[in-house]
Amino acid sequence: MGAVTIRDVRKNYGSVAVIHGVSIDIADGEFVILVGPSGCGKSTLLRMIAGLEAISGGEIDIGGRVVNNLHPKERDIAMVFQSYALYPHMTVEQNMGFSLKLGKVSKEETRKRVTAAAQILGLEPYLQRYPRNLSGGQRQRVAMGRAIVRDPQVFLFDEPLSNLDAKLRVQMRSEIKALHQRLKTTTVYVTHDQIEAMTMADKIVVMHDGIVEQIGTPLELYDRPENMFVAGFIGSPAMNFLPGRIDQGAFVADDGTRIPLNPLPPAAEGARVTLGIRPEHFRLDPEGIAAKVVTIEPTGSETQVSAQLAGQDIVGVFRERLSTAPGADLRVSLDLNAVHLFDAATGKRLVA
Amino acid sequence: MVRQSTGLLFVLPALVVLAMLIAYPVFYTGLLSVTDQQGAFVGTNNFAAVLGARATPQAFWNTLWWVGGSIVFQVILGVATAVLLNQNFPGRGIVRSVTLIPWVIPGIVAATTWAWMFHTEFGIINYMMTAPGLIEAPIGWLSNRDTVLPVMIAINVWKLFPFVAIMVLAGLQSIPNDLYEAARVDGANFWHEVWHIMLPQVRPVIVAVTLLLVIWGLNSITIIYAITRGGPANLTLITPIQIFRLAFESFQFNQAAALSVIFFAVTIVVVFIYIRYLASSPAEAK
Numbered sequence: 001m002g003a004v005t006i007r008d009v010r011k012n013y014g015s016v017a018v019i020h021g022v023s024i025d026i027a028d029g030e031f032v033i034l035v036g037p038s039g040c041g042k043s044t045l046l047r048m049i050a051g052l053e054a055i056s057g058g059e060i061d062i063g064g065r066v067v068n069n070l071h072p073k074e075r076d077i078a079m080v081f082q083s084y085a086l087y088p089h090m091t092v093e094q095n096m097g098f099s100l101k102l103g104k105v106s107k108e109e110t111r112k113r114v115t116a117a118a119q120i121l122g123l124e125p126y127l128q129r130y131p132r133n134l135s136g137g138q139r140q141r142v143a144m145g146r147a148i149v150r151d152p153q154v155f156l157f158d159e160p161l162s163n164l165d166a167k168l169r170v171q172m173r174s175e176i177k178a179l180h181q182r183l184k185t186t187t188v189y190v191t192h193d194q195i196e197a198m199t200m201a202d203k204i205v206v207m208h209d210g211i212v213e214q215i216g217t218p219l220e221l222y223d224r225p226e227n228m229f230v231a232g233f234i235g236s237p238a239m240n241f242l243p244g245r246i247d248q249g250a251f252v253a254d255d256g257t258r259i260p261l262n263p264l265p266p267a268a269e270g271a272r273v274t275l276g277i278r279p280e281h282f283r284l285d286p287e288g289i290a291a292k293v294v295t296i297e298p299t300g301s302e303t304q305v306s307a308q309l310a311g312q313d314i315v316g317v318f319r320e321r322l323s324t325a326p327g328a329d330l331r332v333s334l335d336l337n338a339v340h341l342f343d344a345a346t347g348k349r350l351v352a
Numbered sequence: 353m354v355r356q357s358t359g360l361l362f363v364l365p366a367l368v369v370l371a372m373l374i375a376y377p378v379f380y381t382g383l384l385s386v387t388d389q390q391g392a393f394v395g396t397n398n399f400a401a402v403l404g405a406r407a408t409p410q411a412f413w414n415t416l417w418w419v420g421g422s423i424v425f426q427v428i429l430g431v432a433t434a435v436l437l438n439q440n441f442p443g444r445g446i447v448r449s450v451t452l453i454p455w456v457i458p459g460i461v462a463a464t465t466w467a468w469m470f471h472t473e474f475g476i477i478n479y480m481m482t483a484p485g486l487i488e489a490p491i492g493w494l495s496n497r498d499t500v501l502p503v504m505i506a507i508n509v510w511k512l513f514p515f516v517a518i519m520v521l522a523g524l525q526s527i528p529n530d531l532y533e534a535a536r537v538d539g540a541n542f543w544h545e546v547w548h549i550m551l552p553q554v555r556p557v558i559v560a561v562t563l564l565l566v567i568w569g570l571n572s573i574t575i576i577y578a579i580t581r582g583g584p585a586n587l588t589l590i591t592p593i594q595i596f597r598l599a600f601e602s603f604q605f606n607q608a609a610a611l612s613v614i615f616f617a618v619t620i621v622v623v624f625i626y627i628r629y630l631a632s633s634p635a636e637a638k
């Protein structure tokens with residue numbers, strides 16, 4: 001009922017194309033996160049779903065209805081804005097009930113639904129306050145309450161947590177997730193924060209420069225990134241990349257460092273490739289490759305090390321407590337099952 | 353403490369100038385109102401004289417109509433124009449500039465031009481209405497007792513609605529776009545946006561502008577004096593014109609001063625009530 005289908009959607013501002021044909025299938029009740037660097041077109045895509053931006057090409061289908069030419073109010077969607085966009089001259093209660101008032105829902109019913117939403121969000125004590133008398137987190141909740149009250153087919157969120165402090169952001173993350181588990185309303189959520197995407201999404205859509213780079217569950221993206229962009233974008237600290245080539249079943253970095261590969265790479269002998277390895281996939285190994293330590297950052301539970309390995313700056317994360325110092329040599333080996341190989345020219349994953 | 357007195361020193365010159373420019377005339381008017389032409393104290397005689405004059409109550413009611421009628425239409429027309437000019441349409445910049453013209457034209461020039469346009473025999477307005485047969489005979493706009501004050505009000509509205517429009521437009525332009533978008537997603541059409549977003553958001557501007565219009569309306573004599581001088585038969589006589597004529601046509605400076613004092617008191621009360629009950633908006637105001 002609340003499924004969303006996006007088919008080859010494009011957006012041009014005049015002669016400038018900012019979305020170059022995006023297709024996404026969102027099942028009813030799914031929590032989908034659009035993630036990507038700033039300016040990649042996430043908001044534009046979301047606003048096209050909302051009906052706030054005209055669709056230059058392709059089709060958007062909500063609940064089995066093509067909505068290309070429908071007004072926002074006819075699409076049965078609710079949106080939470082980055083700025084919250086609360087009506088400053090209305091109380092929390094009026095803000096939350098505004099859509100019902102416009103929809104000519106009876107006063108009694110409106111009150112009932114607003115109260116119910118306020119209860120879910122813990123906003124009951126603030127119903128008579130004006131937005132300016134609320135903290136950032138409370139405003140954020142009111143913005144969500146305004147969406148919940150309508151019980152729409154789809155929730156749209158545009159970076160709803162980016163104006164909150166770090167601690168509140170983590171808390172709201174789990175609250176939004178819990179809310180979704182309770183209401184099971186299809187949700188499209190935009191963020192530039194890959195951690196937010198990893199922790200909240202059923203399905204992540206990684207966008208870059210107006211195209212979709214990869215769609216998958218958080219762990220699919222983490223374990224099998226289809227290209228170097230996704231590999232570098234998902235995960236923190238980011239994946240390390242070593243440029244080099246394939247030589248007799250081994251990877252040879254540009255400075256000559258030889259890393260035997262197992263399983264064998266699906267690339268032709270001599271091909272230029274980029275090896276990707278996540279920071280947590282280094283192991284301490286007395287027989288391993290030498291890495292010159294640059295900085296050491298112990299966090300208690302683990303130790304993050306920046307070092308020079310095979311002529312590249314790399315970051316490694318170790319569970320062990322290291323007794324090494326900047327300038328010293330650390331011998332490490334790579335977890336060969338967690339090595340990613342990418343075609344150096346196209347950036348695409350080399351699959352066996 | 354030291355800082356406070358230093359601050360006082362800095363504003364002192366301005367205060368002295370203000371005192372001379374404002375306090376002195378007010379004080380002197382008060383003095384004139386309780387003395388005769390020789391400067392002898394006469395108590396409330398001047399007040400009794402002006403209050404007893406037949407023109408006074410008539411001028412009072414005329415003033416009420418003049419101010420009230422002008423403001424209602426200035427605000428309605430001004431706000432409507434602002435909402436219109438806030439929309440996106442080709443040539444908006446030109447229309448915005450053209451709208452300002454009445455506000456820029458000097459009052460005396462506008463009044464004289466309108467007087468000619470409303471002239472019974474030669475005026476373009478009667479010409480335009482008689483030619484296509486809208487009315488049978490020319491109307492004596494400026495001599496007919498039912499039309500003369502409304503015509504004055506119309507000219508005043510024409511003169512000042514651009515001011516309201518520009519102020520409200522500035523207010524409208526400071527409304528963040530996402531409020532409209534949120535409203536649209538919430539199911540609002542254009543009229544809902546006007547009623548639930550635009551008007552509440554520019555309310556403080558409208559309140560402030562209305563107060564200015566009240567004060568200007570109460571003090572304005574240019575248009576009426578230039579066209580009718582308060583006539584015919586005192587039909588357009590408003591209190592400030594009555595004061596002006598008492599002082600500079602009848603040379604009754606003391607009675608004029610007494611009327612000024614009464615007018616001043618009434619104005620203060622009106623402005624005070626207005627600020628107390630309208631300008632102090634509910635908790636939400638910024």
Ligand SMILES: Nc1ncnc2c1ncn2[C@@H]1O[C@H](COP(=O)(O)OP(=O)(O)O)[C@@H](O)[C@H]1O
Pocket residue numbers: 013018036037038039040041042043044045
């Ligand atoms: N009204 C507009 N006119 C022209 N270009 C725009 C407009 N709105 C957005 N863009 C461009 O479209 C691109 C995508 O913007 P946006 O969707 O806001 O990115 P994101 O939300 O991913 O940060 C950006 O390069 C931006 O400059």
Ligand SMILES: [Mg+2]
Pocket residue numbers: 042043044159
């Ligand atoms: Mg954005």
